Amino acid sequence: MGRTGVLLLNLGGPEQLEDVRPFLFNLFADPEIIRLPSPWLQKPLAWLISTSRASKSQENYKEIGGGSPLRRITEEQGEALKAYLQKLGRDVKIYIGMRYWYPFTEEAVAQIKQDGIEELVILPLYPQFSISTSGSSFRLLDKLWQDDPALQKIDYTLIPSWYNSPGYVRAMADLITQELDKLPDSNTGHIFFSAHGVPVSYVEEAGDPYQREMEHCVDLIMQAVGRPNDFTLAYQSRVGPVEWLQPYTEDAIKGLAAKGIDDLVVVPISFVSEHIETLQEIDIEYREIAEEAGIEGFHRVPALNTYPVFIEDMGNMVVKALESPRKLFSDAAQLQKEVRIYPQDKSAWGLTPFAEVWNGRLAMVGFLALLLEMVSGHGPLHIAGLM
Numbered sequence: 001m002g003r004t005g006v007l008l009l010n011l012g013g014p015e016q017l018e019d020v021r022p023f024l025f026n027l028f029a030d031p032e033i034i035r036l037p038s039p040w041l042q043k044p045l046a047w048l049i050s051t052s053r054a055s056k057s058q059e060n061y062k063e064i065g066g067g068s069p070l071r072r073i074t075e076e077q078g079e080a081l082k083a084y085l086q087k088l089g090r091d092v093k094i095y096i097g098m099r100y101w102y103p104f105t106e107e108a109v110a111q112i113k114q115d116g117i118e119e120l121v122i123l124p125l126y127p128q129f130s131i132s133t134s135g136s137s138f139r140l141l142d143k144l145w146q147d148d149p150a151l152q153k154i155d156y157t158l159i160p161s162w163y164n165s166p167g168y169v170r171a172m173a174d175l176i177t178q179e180l181d182k183l184p185d186s187n188t189g190h191i192f193f194s195a196h197g198v199p200v201s202y203v204e205e206a207g208d209p210y211q212r213e214m215e216h217c218v219d220l221i222m223q224a225v226g227r228p229n230d231f232t233l234a235y236q237s238r239v240g241p242v243e244w245l246q247p248y249t250e251d252a253i254k255g256l257a258a259k260g261i262d263d264l265v266v267v268p269i270s271f272v273s274e275h276i277e278t279l280q281e282i283d284i285e286y287r288e289i290a291e292e293a294g295i296e297g298f299h300r301v302p303a304l305n306t307y308p309v310f311i312e313d314m315g316n317m318v319v320k321a322l323e324s325p326r327k328l329f330s331d332a333a334q335l336q337k338e339v340r341i342y343p344q345d346k347s348a349w350g351l352t353p354f355a356e357v358w359n360g361r362l363a364m365v366g367f368l369a370l371l372l373e374m375v376s377g378h379g380p381l382h383i384a385g386l387m
């Protein structure tokens with residue numbers, strides 16, 4: 001058996017307040033996050049949005065202690081995974097590749113190369129596939145692999161999504177039932193799945209399987225919970241002026257309050273670690289909305305973090321992948337056929353006269369928009385919901 005590695009892919013988050021603006025720049029510079037008709041606009045727009053959004057975003061990070069816990073938790077997950085694999089007799093090196101902050105995916109891949117890894121399992125820490133998350137990381141890996149013949153020698157297996165993996169479903173059901181059992185009447189708590197949203201166009205135009213996988217995932221978890229409780233799936237954290245998947249979490253909470261629901265058991269479902277959208281958005285913002293709307297019991301199911309049933313499931317997925325190398329890769333190839341991940345590839349590249357004129361005009365508009373924002377605090381980016 002050759003040297004074996006597991007690459008855990010994640011989003012990354014700012015560790016201190018000074019990191020927030022450059023982190024946001026990296027995020028918005030990704031065409032899988034903001035889809036523009038021309039790649040030339042990507043960086044100017046990323047600069048504009050990150051500059052104008054930074055202070056509001058910093059306020060939110062301040063409320064959770066000044067930075068994201070994502071790196072720490074991902075490292076803990078990696079250590080727990082390594083220990084579990086060791087128990088199974090597998091000596092595996094774990095690498096963490098974040099998409100928008102340290103340790104960057106590029107650094108992890110350079111280390112994998114330096115360590116002479118021969119067999120690699122690539123495991124995104126997103127249970128459901130989205131163009132905007134796992135898709136973006138896969139695209140980056142694809143580019144790194146294409147540019148480097150040494151990487152092409154690695155025997156790798158990519159796990160595109162795993163929302164239906166039995167251990168993951170069981171782990172989610174365990175944490176939900178533990179929370180339900182704290183209620184005076186465990187059968188009446190309304191189970192409220194709050195998933196990170198994506199724009200509707202990702203699903204309807206680009207073929208993102210995210211919503212389909214999310215709905216299937218919720219059904220599987222509810223079957224595993226095996227209780228008579230009612231449930232809702234809603235989508236949170238929308239950014240910008242376009243339509244995102246509905247129902248929106250805040251509207252769904254208000255709707256349930258109007259129906260007289262007393263106990264809401266909120267389940268963060270699209271992500272396996274605590275992060276700003278659980279600790280700030282759910283625990284502070286949505287709690288306030290729920291309480292103002294008259295819901296007395298707002299309970300939150302913790303994220304999986306290093307919950308042993310979940311870590312063991314990750315370990316079992318890794319072992320399965322190692323025992324059937326490249327088998328799961330065909331799923332990913334199929335996925336790439338179904339999902340139009342790279343719409344920008346279709347547009348003409350190069351500094352054509354058309355592109356030059358429009359980039360110049362848009363840069364001027366952008367600059368004026370930013371000035372207006374800064375002077376008045378009520379410019380077009382506020383109106384568009386990007387600040």
Ligand SMILES: C=CC1=C(C)c2cc3[nH]c(cc4nc(cc5[nH]c(cc1n2)c(C)c5CCC(=O)O)C(CCC(=O)O)=C4C)c(C)c3C=C
Pocket residue numbers: 011012013014027032033034053057068069070126130132133196197198199239270271274275276277
């Ligand atoms: C499955 C999870 C996620 C999906 C889908 C997703 C899509 C998505 N996100 C944005 C914009 C932002 N995301 C931000 C932070 C952030 N997002 C996720 C997860 C998903 N995003 C995580 C784990 C984090 C990091 C949290 C941390 O602890 O630091 C942010 C920055 C925070 C903020 O300013 O609100 C933005 C912005 C878009 C536009 C998008 C789909 C197109």
Ligand SMILES: [Fe+2]
Pocket residue numbers: 196237
């Ligand atoms: Fe996000």
